[in-house]
Amino acid sequence: MVTKTEETQLNRLENQVDNGGGGAWDYLSLVRKLKVRRSEKVLKHGLSILNDPKQRSSLGADEWTLYEQVAVAAMDCQCLEVAKDCTKVLRKRFPDSKRVGRLEAMLFEAKGSWELAEKAYASLLEDNPLDQAIHKRRVAMAKAQGNISVAIDWLNKYLETFMADHDAWRELAEIYVSLQMYKQAAFCYEELILSQPTVPLYHLAYADVLYTLGGLENLQTAKKYYASTIDLTGGKNTRALFGICLCTSAITQLTKGKSKEEKEGSQLQSLAAKVLEKDYKQRAPDKLPQLTTALKSLTLSS
Amino acid sequence: MGLAITVGVFGVLVLFHAAYSTIQYKGLLKITEDEFSGPPFNVVIELFVGLLLCFWAALTVPGKFQSIHPHSEENRIVSLPANLDFMTFNHRGKVFPVELDVKLRQ
Structure with missing residues (x-):
């Protein structure tokens, strides 16, 4: 999780x-710790460290971690030569490591x-059938090839064994959202919230998923x-504030005529709108008129 | 930092002095053959001063308190980590290769 x-x-x-x-080096360590994807920068700065023997040897055992990080970044940037060289260096140092095999x-x-x-992953799995990282790579591979349904199958099978893996739940939720299967995605997000x-x-x-599904109960x-x-x-969180405004106006539209708990809703909306206006005034004053018209149209339509 | 430690040491000394005064007072009571009903007033004041000094030092020396509020800057989560375990490589970056001339020298 990346905090402010x-x-x-x-x-x-x-x-x-x-x-x-x-x-x-501090930057690269932080990137690794926060698990953010900055492949191009990691490649550039990581290589500059690796190509300087003095800096490289001052890292000690962390050198090999850096080789791995740079290799993955290079694959992400399609600099396959660099990735190949890094992997070779690692293979030389760790001749029978599964991590290098991956x-x-x-x-x-x-x-x-x-x-x-696929063959390489299968042989790695034969040695250790419970290697989570490799199961995940297979899912990613199916996704990369465009076989989304296969990826979903793999992921569901994986989650049957490793139910506590929230990264996998999140991936499954995102895949479902991309396929507009919102009910299934909502289930995954429920797991994540739990x-x-x-x-x-x-x-x-x-x-967001519930709002997209629609219907009075889901909106509430x-x-x-x-x-x-x-x-x-x-x-x-600006998105949440906008969400409150949108939900309230959608709910009032659905319950027009039946005036129940309307008062509380409008109060919440006006509070959210006030915070939004204050935030915009502070951070983007030139977009304020746009915001006010948008908010006005939301209240008018109700 | 140095000031806080000095104050803390001073506070502990004050506490010890209060203890010493109480023992001395008790010895005095034995001579006058009075009943011990409690430490004298100036010792109680000394105890409180020592306590306060120790408190202040103990709260200052170890450093700052960390926030427990979920919405504070240190705890507020603004983004989730990229799901690197599931990263795929055939994205649009493939079409635009990096222009840097990079190579691993061995």
Whole structure:
């Protein structure tokens, strides 16, 4: 999870490294810790460390971690030569490591030779059938080839064994959303909220899915989850604030005539609108008129 | 930091002095053969001063408190990590290869 302080730290370090201020290793460590995808920068700065024997040897055992990180980044940037060289160095150092084996299989993937990659993964799984990373790579490979239904099958099978893996649940939810299977996606997000109730972004995603599904009951639940997102973020999540406004206006449209709990809803909406206006005034004053017209159309349509 | 530690040490000394005064007072009571009903007033004041100094030092020396609020800057989650276990390589970046001339020198 990337918190606000970590994000600012990452941006500051990235700025510093890009402008030649040093601290490349710190930046790379932070990227690894936060698991963000900055392949191009990792490739550039990681290689500059690896190509400098003095800097490289000062890392000690972390050198090999860096080789792996750079190899994956290079695959992501399609610099297959670099990836190949890094993998070779690692293979020389660790002749029978499974982790390097996975890296080699990923190299096949990056090249697009799916059969070879599949074969490599299958043989790795034979040695250790419970290797989570390799199961996940197979899912990713199916996704990369466009076999989304196969990917869903694999992922469901994987989740039957490893139910506590929230990254996999999230991936499944995102795949379902991309296929517009919102009911299934909602189930996945429910699992995620159960396993990590303090992450506001899962609440937000669940609310988004429910709002998209529509219907009075779903809208009301969506509103509650938008409200819990606001609660967890201290009202600093703009999307959740907009969600409250949209949900309220949709609910009033559906319950026109039947005036129940209307008062509370309108109060919540006006509070959210006020916070939105304040936020826009502070951060993007030139977009304020657009916001006010949008909010007005929401209240007028109700 | 140095100031806080000095204050803390001073506070502990004050506490010890209070203990010493109480023992001395008890010895005095034995001579006058009075009943011990409680420490004298100035010792109680000394105890409180020592306690306060120790409190202040103990709260200052170890550093800052961390926030437990979910919406504070240190705890507020703004983005989820990229799902790197499921990363795929045939994305649009494939069409636009990196222009840098990069190579691993061995």
